[in-house]
Every structure is written in structure tokens, then in C-alpha cells.
Amino acid sequence: MTTNTTEQKTPPVPADHPRGAIHELLRRGDREAAELFQRLVRERRHDPAGLRRMRILFQEQSFETVAKPAEELFDIRTATPEFPEYAPIVNSEICAGCGEQFMGTKRAAGRDAPTCLTCAQADCLAVLGRGICVLRGGGYPPRDLMDSRRLDA
Numbered sequence: 001m002t003t004n005t006t007e008q009k010t011p012p013v014p015a016d017h018p019r020g021a022i023h024e025l026l027r028r029g030d031r032e033a034a035e036l037f038q039r040l041v042r043e044r045r046h047d048p049a050g051l052r053r054m055r056i057l058f059q060e061q062s063f064e065t066v067a068k069p070a071e072e073l074f075d076i077r078t079a080t081p082e083f084p085e086y087a088p089i090v091n092s093e094i095c096a097g098c099g100e101q102f103m104g105t106k107r108a109a110g111r112d113a114p115t116c117l118t119c120a121q122a123d124c125l126a127v128l129g130r131g132i133c134v135l136r137g138g139g140y141p142p143r144d145l146m147d148s149r150r151l152d153a
Contacts, residue, residue, distance in 0.1 A: 033057040095119055 025034035036054040039045050070076065092101045096111075097119030108120030117124045121137045 028061070030057065030061070033061070 025031075025037060033054060036050050036057070040047060040050055040054055065073070091104045093104050093107060093114040094101055095116040096113035097115055100116060102114075102116040106117055106124070108115040108117055108122045111120060123137065124135050126133055126135050
């Protein structure tokens, strides 16, 4: 099976680059947008008028980009994709502590009865907005916080 694929001709500055967004704005020759970004985003200075101006500049840049022909932005070619294998289907278990259903591979180690990581207060890995993190003592949020939190508050 073949499919058409696109790749950007000029790779974007990596997100982890210390001045990635500013570098990209300066590369485009937009010093005003770069200075506004530095002041408002990087330095977190409060300036409502500057924020409005930065949004206008970014909107103009966006419209300029989408108006360009695809061939100018991307290297379009035919490719044969490599598909990853399907994720395994894992049986669920019922926690002996709380009665909740949990994925069998998330069972706390060293327990005779099926026990979820929260009831076992075991550390576990999780993918959060800041990347892969270790959740200490049974995950996030802690069970005592979950039990005391009111949904209508």
C-alpha cells in the first residue's frame, strides 16, 4: 500500500530550543513580533495593547502561510507507510480494595488479590502534559483528595 505524504521543506525550530519561537520570527524577518513575543510570553510582562498587536501580527502571518501553494511549504512524495503493531488487548480485573475495575497490567506487584495501584499506594508512570512522570503513592489525584472533592463546588 502506498500513500501520499508531505514533509515540511524547512524543519521547524525544535520546541525545546531555548529561543525557538523568537528564532523562527527573526528568521522570517519579523522583529516586531519577536520583540512582542519575548516581552509578553517569555518574560510574562502584562501589556494588553502589546498582546492585541501580537495577535494581529500572528494572524497576518498565519494567513500568509495558508495562502502559499502546498509545493512551496511541503515536499510532496509517494511513500510506503510502516504501521505499528496493534496494542495488545488486556483483561480487566476488579480491585479487592476499592472494587474498581482496572487494566490487568496495572496490577500492584507482590499482592495475592488483585489490587489497583491507588489502593496499593504504589508509584507508577503516567504521561501528563509535562511528559512521562512518576506518580508517587498511587497516582494522581490522591484517593483522599478524590473522596473529599465535591463535584458541585
